[in-house]
Amino acid sequence: MPQSAAHTLIDILLDWGVRQVFTCPGSTEAPFLDASVDRPELDVWLTTHELTAVTMADGYARFAGGPPGVAYLHTNVGLVNGLGGMYAAQLGRAPVLVLNGLKAGVIQSRRGFTAPPDVGALAAGNAKWSWQVQRTEHLAEDLSRALQVATNGPPGPVWLGLPEDLVAAPASTVAPAPARSRQVTSGAPAPDQVAAAASALAGARKPLLVAGADLVREDAVDLLVRLAERLGAQVVNEDRRSFERSAFPTGHPCYAGFYADRLPAVRQADVVAFLGARCFHEFEAGSIAAPAAGVTLIHSNADPAEIGKTHGADITLTGDHRLILDQLLTALPADHQPRPTSPADTTEATGPATVTGPDRDGPLSVPEVATALAATVDRRTRIVADATTSNGAFFAHLPQDTPGQLITTSSGALGWGMGAALGVSIARPDDRVVAVVGDGSFQFGAPALWVAARRRLPVTYLMINNGSYAAVAAALRRYGRRAVESGTYPGKDIAGPDFAAISAGYGVPAERVDSAPALAKALDTAADAAGPRFIEVRTDPDDLGP
Template sequence: MSESAAHTLIDILLDWGVRQVFTCPGSTEAPFLDASVDRPELDVCLTTHELTAVTMADGYARFAGGVPAVAYLHTNVGLVNGLGGMYAAQLGRAPVVVLNGLKAGVIQSRRGFTAPPDVGALAAGYAKWSWQAQRAEHLAQDLSRALQTATNGPPGPVWLGLPEDLVAAPASAVAPAPARSRRVAPGAPDPEQVTAAAAALAVARSPLLVAGADLVRENAVDLLVSLAEQLGARVVNEDRRSFERSAFPTGHPRYAGFYTERLPAVREADVVAFLGARCFHEFEAGSIAAPAAGVTLIHSNADPAEIGKTHGADITLTGDHRLILDRLMAALPAGHRPHPALPAPPAVTADPEPAGPLRVPEVAGALAATVDRRTRIVADATTSNAALFAHLPQEVPGQVITTSSGALGWGMGAALGVSVAKPSDRVVAVVGDGSFQFGAPALWVAARRRLPVTFLMINNGSYAAVAAALRRYGRRAVESGHYPGKDIAGPDFAAISAGYGVPAERVTSGPELARALDAAGDADGPRFIEVLTDPGDLGP
């Protein structure tokens, strides 16, 4: 039997180093699934929801060393379910290729079943590049272009629509060699801007460096540590609203916490360098004030469109961050004396357990006690993330990852993708009870594949973020004490997890939690721990 274009697509993926395709398929994917029988080197990872497929690809891509990840979705209905995951991948600059099986062209033209016009327009706002294949003989080049665009910097998700009749057609195209389409290295920074930045940092009374996720993506965290030591500068992570992955060791004496206007290191700074970070990423209108008068703002980012877009910047840098940081250090004046050593920040510890429901800082403290350098934390607990970030050690680049997309359900699938990419690491997904209800289908994948992920669910029985927003709004809900849209209490999540085939337990005390975490760390498959916490804790 002759091979189809689907065989060619799989061969291209294998040539690019892709070994998994995360999919929730339908009938339009039949040609691809059928061809995969002849290509056992490709692992078709079945999921039961499109959000799980895309978030698994996102989590995998963040730790796959530049190899793109692939999700295969089903027509318009599957794409819509996966868009929240695409948005998270876009913000996380994860090289995710979303293949979208579409109905045959003749059905599309007649608006047949699941064939609305211009499906690609749904994805366009979340993709670096979107394209619907037009001819079978062009499929190979279309897929090669998608893989190249996803991985070339700054990386990010792309969308490629694949009509079923084209994928089923006889193979007729030869793909470009991957070596001719590999990632193009980012350029060098503007030397005049490097000189200006080095001069400003050298004379600063209290310089502050903000460690961004680009430094992890571009393997430049070690140079940030060296720059901080050479300058004697304090270092903070990005504001928690834009924080996406840990980029500076929290145990280092120069580490000062997370960027917030209330932090002493921020209030005292006269030069602030946002390095590889998003700068003043707004959550609500007017929520981020402009820098104080007299503060020099330096901003570097892999994407020039990110630089200075909210409050502007005095000095701007773009390009490869290893080059940026190396040249900044080389440009510091000869004989520069670093600022005096800072006292070590006080250790963050949980308060003694009160009589009553567990609080999130206690949960974070218990988890922190089990974290070592081979532990990866995927945080998707919305209002609990601040306490997690404050307590969890982050000594390895990317040890803690999260999303600022607001797409609930991201963390459960992403944790599975991280586990596939880093099979020797322990992965813990910290999720809220609200997020769980979006991401629960990931449990089926965890059980089916026996992925050793610990799901730690913080159950406060509420959409605490909604109640916190009403509290900030400060009107009738606060006056009456009634918060519409908050109460989601009721489900027995441990029982639901067990129903999926993931061993689970519900805990209500600190000792129970410590014991459950220890047991989960020794398990050879997934585990689920539901922690009942204070329903009145609405977070910061």
């Protein structure tokens, strides 16, 4: 039989280094699935929900070191289920290619089964580029373009619509060589802005550096450490609402916690440099104050559209962050002496660790759970955090001394962490992966357990069960009206499911713990397991987070 366009599609993916495709398929994916039989080099990962497929591609892409993560979804109904994952990949600048099997063109024109008009418009707001292949002879060029856009400056998700009849047709073109479009060189920062930034930092009385996720994506964390030491500057991670991955070692003497208006390092700073960070990703209008009047604000980002977006910036830098930081270091005066570094005061940013002892009655506190997990973390442990109101406690208590050791999403897409942890495990098979998820997130992402069990991926799921949508109750508390007056919080209570039993039903060994010693033992057991494990921890339903 002649080679189909689906074979060409797979060959292009293989040429780009792609070895996994994550899919929850339907009938329109038959040509691709059939062609995969002839291409065993491509591992087709079957999932039972599209959110799992996209979040696996996202988690994989963040740690694969080059190849994009690829998800293959089914028509409009599958795409809609995966949009939350696409949005998370967009915020995380993960190079994710979402292939979307569509009905044949004649079915689309008649608005047939699962064939509404302009399916790509559903994806456009969550993608760097969206395009539907128009002709079979254009498929190879369009796919190569999609891969180029997804992986280059800055990376992000791309949507490519693939009508079934075009993918099934005989291949009619030769695939373009990946080397012609694989890498586009990132730009360099403007020299005058580098000089201005170096001068401001060198002359600052209390310089503050904000470490953003771009530094991890562009392998520049070592240069940030050198810059902090040269300046004697304190360093904070991004505000927790925009934090996506750890970008500075928390054990370093310059580390001062997470950016927060009340943090002493923020209050005292006269020059603040947001390096590869967002400034800011607002949760609510006015939730993050502008830096104080008189503070010089420096902002660098891989995406020029991100710079100065919320509060403006005095000095702006864009381009590759290894170039940016290397040029900043070079531009500092040769005789510059670093300021003495003293232990940072982080108490106002993180709050006290509410640990009350292992022998008391009642549920564990979230800081106790975080402390127990922290005791088991080493440099080869990767933490995927998706426990909305509990994330802050884990951010504060977990060591983060390896770049990207802790990753999360600011997308609000519940269920993200369940699949993303599997993608991280595939990309980093020698690392231990722990997914910290809330009970709300679990109910969105539970189908990921089927993949974990079927493929025996050694991911530990640590579920914080507070029996509530605590974020909803926290919003009502901030709103401060009838719910607070009456003590009644509509939309909060989601208690009831036996999560350990659900996990076991998927084939993932599970246990429920309610004490610190039991949790420590369960974590040790999970760390030695060859496959996935699930640990459910009961916490206080009235703990609404920071």
